[in-house]
Amino acid sequence: MTVHDLARALPEIPALRERCRAYAMLDAILCPEWEDRYYSFDAKWSAGEEMASMRTGTGDLWSIVFSAAGAFVRGFDHEAPMSPAGNGGRLWPGLVESVPPEFADSVDEPAFSYDGVLEATVCLWRRTGDDRWQAGDIEFPPGDDPDGATNLFETLVDGSYHEFAEDYYERPVDADAVRAILDLRPLTTDLVKRLNPDLALVDLAADLAEIGYPRQ
8 A cells, every 4th residue: 555545545534533533542541651552632732733643652653633724644654665764864756745735834843853854754635625635646666565554554544443452452452342432432431441441531531631532
């Protein structure tokens, strides 16, 4: 999969936003220690913007900025052939040249950059009102995953959080409870206990506020 395949596979902006919120809520329940989580969501990241993010802890990451303009996605696979590290410190040709001006602030965002260069091997966007996701005109290097799109986004695209969680957290995870949160059902004490018996609903107050997830 490349960014062009990813653009065809991602759901529309509202559905993607809700999936990101659900992933972040699930991680908050399964992993109270924020620094050890994969998925996060900040409903008040900046004025008029929300941000979903993923980080593996080994250098791979992505962020999605949701705003009135639409959504801007960038992903960084540090071992991908398209990494700036293997391209003289420069972004791969075509990656960001056609990003619309509505998302220029995200391209230039210092939090997404390293040494002044956007940390990105994947970049795509969708403006409010667009009928599809878009990406730049890119000539990809050889390989099955040249930009890291599969490595970075496969779990987000196919909704396979349950399989991810059992593998990453190395324990059984209640599949019905996961589905309930993926459906954005209001968080209850029962749902929390089914996923993490050592956690109480009150312990998640700060996460609920940050993610903007509904509660009973």
